[in-house]
Amino acid sequence: MSAIGTSEYMKIRRYVMNLILHAGKDPVQIPTINDLSEKFGVSRPTVSKAMKELTSEGYIIGRRGIGSFTNPAKISPSSFGRQLPLIGISLGNGLMVHLDKYYGNILAELLKKIVAMPAIVHLVSTGSSDKKQIICDIMNEQLNALVVVDGNSFVSDLRKMGLKVVTTTETHRLTPGSVSPDYDAWGYLCGKQLLKENRRNIVFLHDKEPWNASYNGFRRAFREAGAPLNEKFFLKDYRSSLTELKNMVHYGVQVDAVVDTLWVNNEVAEILMADNPELVKTCALVHNAFSAPQNSGFHEICYEIPFEQIAEETAELLRLQFAGDKAGMDIRKIPMKMIIK
Amino acid sequence: MSAIGTSEYMKIRRYVMNLILHAGKDPVQIPTINDLSEKFGVSRPTVSKAMKELTSEGYIIGRRGIGSFTNPAKISPSSFGRQLPLIGISLGNGLMVHLDKYYGNILAELLKKIVAMPAIVHLVSTGSSDKKQIICDIMNEQLNALVVVDGNSFVSDLRKMGLKVVTTTETHRLTPGSVSPDYDAWGYLCGKQLLKENRRNIVFLHDKEPWNASYNGFRRAFREAGAPLNEKFFLKDYRSSLTELKNMVHYGVQVDAVVDTLWVNNEVAEILMADNPELVKTCALVHNAFSAPQNSGFHEICYEIPFEQIAEETAELLRLQFAGDKAGMDIRKIPMKMIIK
Structure with missing residues (x-):
């Protein structure tokens, strides 16, 4: 086997487990150590060691003079009686x-x-x-x-x-x-909501795949309303995004909402509050329900991933x-x- | 490394991933190829190959003349800002x-x-x-x-x-x-229910750990009611259990309930019905909700594992x-x- 491949032990183990699984209730003969060594390109002593361990664990039953067989009794009875894929x-x-x-x-x-x-x-x-x-x-x-x-x-x-x-x-x-998940549709839905709330200056963190999956939906909602979003507010990189956001707030740029697709928890709320505590009353946070800060005080619009x-x-x-x-x-x-x- | 150990590649990979994770936002220097080779007992060419792959995947950044560093940008932003265990x-x-x-x-x-x-x-x-x-x-x-x-x-x-x-x-x-899960308590609860339904001849499949975890609860309920269970009806082995059950039904032994801890789906119902279709009216099936047969017609008592x-x-x-x-x-x-x- 190649030095960086799956370990020899697991190769042999998985092979035997698959034999048991597909055999169902019937014991199936396992290839000889020589055959396995050739099939998987694993040295004979290594195959032998793996087989010995599988035998001591009960997955394999040796029959003197005949060969080794899978032991169906070792797999969960729930897998019996059917060939489960x-x-x-x-x-x-x-x-x-x-x-x-x-x-x-x-x-x-x-x-x-x-x-x-x-x-x-x-x-x-x-x-x-x-x-x-x-x-x-x-x-x-x-x-x-x-x-x-x-x-x-x-x-x-x-x-x-x-x-x-x-x-x-x-x-x-x-x-x-x-x-x-239909990120595009959600971005469109959320964009409509932001328009309804009369928010126009919206900062988008991390305009990079896959984090930006919903951004085209936002763009479409605002374009249809005749109020295209400011592309300068689509920030590119995770680290610089947060610094840029900090600077924008510091220089008094009006930020109506921050769309955070990063799941970074409290960091965005902290950045906004640090420079201008009044923002909690005017700025909305848009983010994953997972990363929603606890009782941040901000108006929040969240999305849930439909796992x-x-x-x-x-x-x-x-x-x-x-x-x-x-x-x-x-x-x-x-x-x-x-x-x- | 030992021939049956985790593959060399994964050892190095996990080590670097842990370094990134624990470093959080800060790049951390990775030990030299010589150091890693010694630490993990992996040959130098193998460590070198793994490091090259991790670099081409972006997990490691090489700095000429200084060394290799973890790339925090490669882990999910959701892990940033906190030291997650x-x-x-x-x-x-x-x-x-x-x-x-x-x-x-x-x-x-x-x-x-x-x-x-x-x-x-x-x-x-x-x-x-x-x-x-x-x-x-x-x-x-x-x-x-x-x-x-x-x-x-x-x-x-x-x-x-x-x-x-x-x-x-x-x-x-x-x-x-x-x-x-409290199997013992459930066995006791179910035993009480069987007593209430006036079922006394109860066959228990697979009286073997861990499948028999609930059986002592059943025994206690019946003992307390002054009607100890027939120990001959506690069958031992999975395969022979189903054959024994078949024989019992065949020879006309009155079976009021079968406690199936095996998750075998329809097999018990099929065995009972095959020899005496009338049993569907008198015999109860006790089993996991997972393995409950669909509309078997039998009276069923199920348990749910509280995952x-x-x-x-x-x-x-x-x-x-x-x-x-x-x-x-x-x-x-x-x-x-x-x-x-």
Whole structure:
């Protein structure tokens, strides 16, 4: 195996687990150490060590003179009696290490909806950021389908190789067989609300993908009202955005609202208050419900990411792909709720 | 590294990710290739390759003549401005490959509650079933705390090394700092219900840990009523259980209820109906709400695993441990709901 690949142990382990799963109630013979060594490009002593551990854990039963067999009794009885599909979930390119609020919640809802299909879920972890290696790692998992969260550089390759794939994404660059929140529609809705509240000088933090996904919706709402937004107020970079905002407030620029797509919690409120405490009465904060400051005193317009619906629609596209229905390659945009505080 | 350890690539990757996370907004210098090679016992060319990939992905920025630095701009802005704790979740011994309904749901709820603490979650994956190696792998993750789901052979060792650990488990062997559903109380509750329905001949499938967690509750309810249960009806093994049940029905043994802790869906109903369709009128099915057959026609008593509350109490124990409160080592049993259909 390549030095940066998935560990040898996990390769053998996953292979045996897949054998058990697909065998259902019947023990299935496992290839010999020589065969496994060749198949996975792993040294014989390493395969031997992994097999010994799997045996001591009870996943494999050795039969003297015959060979090694999977032990169906070791998998959860809930998987018995049916051939459940094995569905992988890959976060980004499968190298995701730390899960924040966004990834924790989207993964949670996907897990719930996919095991209820019913299916068995495998969290895909690749051993490299190299596209070829990722594709190879994923194909080795013997999955029946894959959900890719916020990554699609390798999706079309996997589909060409016959794998069913659904992507869920935060961006507005939608590809077939994908589910995403409808940021554009929400931006339009929120823009209309800001117009109704007579707010015209609006600062947008972080005009960069995917953070700016809703900005075109805002632009459209204001353009339609004949009051196009000031493009100078669309700030570019996270760090400089906050400094620029600080300067704008300092120099007395009238700011009616700040659209914060960054989930930075109290920082925007603090910047506004530090220089001009009166802003709490006139300026609105627009942000994710997750990062809403506690009792900030500001007028707030929040959006909620519809994690549960995204996961439900993802499972639905999977079901359609399994049924061979073309609608499994639909592009589904999920409306987001606007909450005014 | 040991041949069966976590892959070299992931070791280096996680180390750098942790550096970024703990550095917050400030770039932090990364040890040299020589230092990393020594620290992790990974060959220089391998470290060099991993560093090159991390650089091309933007996680590391090289400064000519000075060294390599973490790039804070690469982590989600939502993690900025605060030092979020890094909390690991380990399923079993960290080798779990396939998630079924139980593991999918418990992991989902834990993810939701822990990212909301707020904290960053890391799904712990170990490279061996060897206890020493697991402990070593986990300590290398630089976690602030760990949640162990259904595994506790190494928990006390980790605690001795200073790691905060909470376990959530399905078994009734409760250790300090753990959360579990109260199977015993539910068995007692359900036993009372069966008594009320005048059911005495009750077959219990799979009298084996952890599947039998509720059986002592049943025994107690019937003992208190002066009508102890027939111990011959407590069947031992999954496979032989279903065959024994088939035989009992075939030979005309009066079966008033079958307690199925196996989540096997329609199999029990099918076995009962196959030999004596009249049983649908007299025999009750007791099982998990997950595995309830659709419109089976049988009288059903179900239990629901309180995944959400288990996760909430787990997060609560973590919070208490972080606050240095002794109550963080409490044993918390969560009541289960009984649903009668």
